[in-house]
Amino acid sequence: MAICQLAKVCSTKNDLLHIAEELFVKNGYTKTSIEDILKRAKISKGGFYHHFESKGDVLHALIDREIHLVTQEVEKIVRNNQLSALEKMEQYSLRAWALLKPKGKLFLEIFHQAKDPFINEEIFNELRSHILPLLVKIVEQGIREGTMTVKYPYETVDSLMMIREGLVRVMPEIHQNQQKMLRYFMADKEIVCRTLGIKGDFISKQLESILSAHLKLNKVK
Amino acid sequence: MAICQLAKVCSTKNDLLHIAEELFVKNGYTKTSIEDILKRAKISKGGFYHHFESKGDVLHALIDREIHLVTQEVEKIVRNNQLSALEKMEQYSLRAWALLKPKGKLFLEIFHQAKDPFINEEIFNELRSHILPLLVKIVEQGIREGTMTVKYPYETVDSLMMIREGLVRVMPEIHQNQQKMLRYFMADKEIVCRTLGIKGDFISKQLESILSAHLKLNKVK
DNA sequence: TGATTACAGACCGACCGTCGGTTTGTGAAT
DNA sequence: ATTCACAAACCGACGGTCGGTCTGTAATCA
Numbered sequence A, B: 001m002a003i004c005q006l007a008k009v010c011s012t013k014n015d016l017l018h019i020a021e022e023l024f025v026k027n028g029y030t031k032t033s034i035e036d037i038l039k040r041a042k043i044s045k046g047g048f049y050h051h052f053e054s055k056g057d058v059l060h061a062l063i064d065r066e067i068h069l070v071t072q073e074v075e076k077i078v079r080n081n082q083l084s085a086l087e088k089m090e091q092y093s094l095r096a097w098a099l100l101k102p103k104g105k106l107f108l109e110i111f112h113q114a115k116d117p118f119i120n121e122e123i124f125n126e127l128r129s130h131i132l133p134l135l136v137k138i139v140e141q142g143i144r145e146g147t148m149t150v151k152y153p154y155e156t157v158d159s160l161m162m163i164r165e166g167l168v169r170v171m172p173e174i175h176q177n178q179q180k181m182l183r184y185f186m187a188d189k190e191i192v193c194r195t196l197g198i199k200g201d202f203i204s205k206q207l208e209s210i211l212s213a214h215l216k217l218n219k220v221k
Numbered sequence C: 001t002g003a004t005t006a007c008a009g010a011c012c013g014a015c016c017g018t019c020g021g022t023t024t025g026t027g028a029a030t
Numbered sequence D: 001a002t003t004c005a006c007a008a009a010c011c012g013a014c015g016g017t018c019g020g021t022c023t024g025t026a027a028t029c030a
Helices: A002-027 A034-041 A045-051 A055-079 A085-098 A107-111 A117-145 A153-174 A178-195 A207-220 B002-027 B034-041 B045-051 B055-079 B085-098 B107-111 B117-130 B132-145 B153-174 B178-195 B207-220
Strands: none
Touching: A002 A034, A002 A045, A002 A055, A034 A045, A055 A085, A055 A117, A085 A117, A085 A178, A117 A153, A117 B117, A117 B153, A153 A178, A153 B117, A153 B153, A153 B178, A178 B153, A178 B178, B002 B034, B002 B045, B002 B055, B034 B045, B055 B085, B055 B107, B055 B117, B055 B132, B085 B132, B085 B178, B117 B132, B117 B153, B132 B153, B153 B178
């Protein structure tokens, strides 16, 4: 019975999170009122505020949940002793570009493009505090291995992340044109190579797969 | 009398703009209510909405005004036939970093650091649509002159602007530490050189002046 | 004098968040 | 088994803020 009660508790909170996620994605954060969530969840204001401190609290919970997932993914890459720094950076880059897909599965993927400055700011800060240190480790490894030459690893990686963040903002515009998308992708690849002092080819094998995924998704549209 | 009347009109509207600017900078856009502005301007709601369509309209007016100024400045640099592409880019870079000063004069300079995601989004889009094409012209000139090597000028410059935009967001953090500031500045310089394929030194003469300006301002703090 | 301009201020509706109160479940004492 | 004490989950009316609208009005101009 105690377990049942606990399950009920979690279920309600999860319901709220789930519904909020759906509405936030569908209508945007600012345009979604708490009452909208209540209506769908068939719960009262009091019930809502029993589980969450504020509307922003729900957003935080959603973002935290997914940032955690992404962080774990990146950590797995960084900790893999089998991989060279180049391979690690390649895997991360592919993952990051996958995040820019027009139709993702994660809340982040969709939400990051929701044009809601509040959310973008939140996600940007969270990614910066969690992912940035991990990427710096990769670059430091690259420097040790002699495949990268970077004077200011932390600041450079930070800057590269800012580009990705900026790309998210302009993605709606870019997605409308496959040629554009391709150019931005190639430019990004070039920028990463140059800023990190990587010589030779980088991201070649899986390039087509990720690109074709983008293009396919655009065709479906 | 007609002139007097017209002058009165402009004066009231300018008063509103001026007060709004002050309050926005001081308390942030979202935290400044229209009534705050009315109180200071000693005007009624009706008066306000006679001159502006909405709260956002005031913001637009303020941003537009200053974007126009910045655009003119950059245009002056781009159109100066005396300058090489490198010199133009150098001048722009210095100007851009001046924008990151903790205490600027322009509304943009202060406001850009106001932590209000809405504003940053606005300014980002405006800068992108007005400044980006101008910078692309510089890079194209650089390519013609053989001092720059860029495969995707538009996308690359776009990315560089995204970095500057991102820097604005984290400036409050960076400004607290002179060493940090210096590293970010140097990293930025390096990134610009590498991504644009610039060989040799870039931004050297005026480097100290702009840096010392930053550092002095920090000391005063 | 009629029309337009430049305001004044009451009012509206949407929204976030609070608060006192109720129900439901839980564990212990009787 | 029943009662009691207590806490967690939940209800919904309400307060207060804020952006925006609407009607009224005084001055000015044609």
